[in-house]
Amino acid sequence: MYDLCREQCTERGLEPVKLHKYRQICNQQFNIRFMKPKSDRCDTCESHKMNDEKGVQSSEKDREAFARHTFLKDNAREARQRDRESSSAVLPRSNVSNFYYRRKLSVYNLTVHYSLDKSSYCCIWNEAEGGRCGNTIASALLKVLDQFTQENPTINNIILWSDSCVAQNRNSLMSYALLSFMRAHPHIKILTQKYSEAGHSLVQEVDSVHSAIECHLARCEVFSPVTLIRQLLSVRRNPKLMILQMKHRFSVL
Ligand SMILES: [Zn+2]
Known part of the structure; x- marks a missing residue:
C-alpha cells in the first residue's frame, strides 16, 4: 500500500512521506482494519500464478490441467448463478x-x-x-x-x-x-x-x-x-x- 501511495505522489509531483509516518497515519487516523482472508487460496490457481510471475514455462499437461480447472470453476459459478x-x-x-x-x-x-x-x-x-x-x-x-x-x-x-x-x-x-x-x-x-x-x-x-x-x-x-x-x-x-x-x-x- 505504501508503494502505491509513493507511486501516486510521484505521479502528482508530491513528496511522499516516510514509511514510519505513513504507518502512523494509517494506524491512528483511519478507521481501517485488515481482514485475513477466511478461506485458503486455491492451490492450483496459486501455483499457476507463482509460475507465471517467475516466468516459469509450464508443461503442456499443466497448461491443459489449469485450463480445465478454470473452465470447471467458471462453469460452476455460472450454473450457481x-x-x-x-x-x-x-x-x-x-x-x-x-x-x-x-x-x-x-x-x-x-x-x-x-x-x-x-x-x-x-x-x-x-x-x-x-x-x-x-x-x-x-x-x-x-x-x-x-x-x-x-x-x-x-x-x-x-x-x-x-x-x-x-x-x-x-x-x-x-x-x-x-x-x-x-x-x-x-x-x-x-x-x-x-x-x-x-x-x-x-x-x-x-x-x-x-x-x-x-x-x-x-x-x-x-x-x-x-x-x-x-x-x-x-x-x-x-x-x-x-x-x-x-x-x-x-x-x-
Ligand atoms: Zn483455482
Whole structure:
C-alpha cells in the first residue's frame, strides 16, 4: 500500500512521506482494519500464478490441467448463478465448522441456507454424539432437509450446492442418504447435488452466516452446550437462525 501511495505522489509531483509516518497515519487516523482472508487460496490457481510471475514455462499437461480447472470453476459459478435466479429451492451448505468451549468439547455445525426465503438452518451436535465423518454429515443434512420439507411442503424441486470435499460431501454415503430421503418424501420430484470446483467455494451465503456466528460468539462467553444454543438463537440475522440439535439416536426415516 505504501508503494502505491509513493507511486501516486510521484505521479502528482508530491513528496511522499516516510514509511514510519505513513504507518502512523494509517494506524491512528483511519478507521481501517485488515481482514485475513477466511478461506485458503486455491492451490492450483496459486501455483499457476507463482509460475507465471517467475516466468516459469509450464508443461503442456499443466497448461491443459489449469485450463480445465478454470473452465470447471467458471462453469460452476455460472450454473450457481442460474440456479440462484431460478425458482427451485437452492440450498447451499458448507463443510462442517466447529466451536470449542473452554473445556474443549467440540461442537459441530452444519449450516444450510435457503435461497428463496433467505432462512438458515444450523444443525448442531457435539463430539459425544458424533464426529464429522461422511455418515454423520449425511445424517445432519437429512435432519435439515426433513425440517425444511415440513416447513416448505409445496417445494418439490431442490438443488443442493456444496463444496466438493470428498470426505464430507462428495461421496456415495451422501447419495444414498439423499436417495432414502426421496423415498421417504415421495412428493420431492427432483433433488440435484451440485459441487463447486475444488478451491473455489460457491457457498458465500453460508460463509456469511458463519462469520455472523463467529462475530457474535467473540462477544460472549460460552461454558456449556445449552449456552451455545441460546447464543446461536440470538445471533443477529433476519430471519433468525433455525437451530436443530442432532442426537446420536437420530433417524429421519
Ligand atoms: Zn483455482
